[in-house]
Amino acid sequence: MQASVGDKLLVHGRTVGQHDRTAEVTEVLGKDGTPPYRVRFDDDGHEALMSPGPDTVVRPHDTMHDKM
Structure with missing residues (x-):
């Protein structure tokens, strides 16, 4: 996994009901x-x-900015 300052990490809930x-x-x-x-x-x-x-995904800052 690689990330840069400004990137977002999406941490998926590990159990039912956890957001x-x-x-x-x-x-x-x-x-x-x-x-x-x-x-x-x-x-x-x-x-x-x-x-x-493994329950975490990196969302690059550039990708997030482009969708706004």
């Missing part, structure tokens, strides 16, 4: 865009250090 969450990458701490990432969750503004698993 998907999105977070914006604010800092890339790994080499060449790899995890871990410092992120800010869109729903509550919570900031966290994250090493995304």
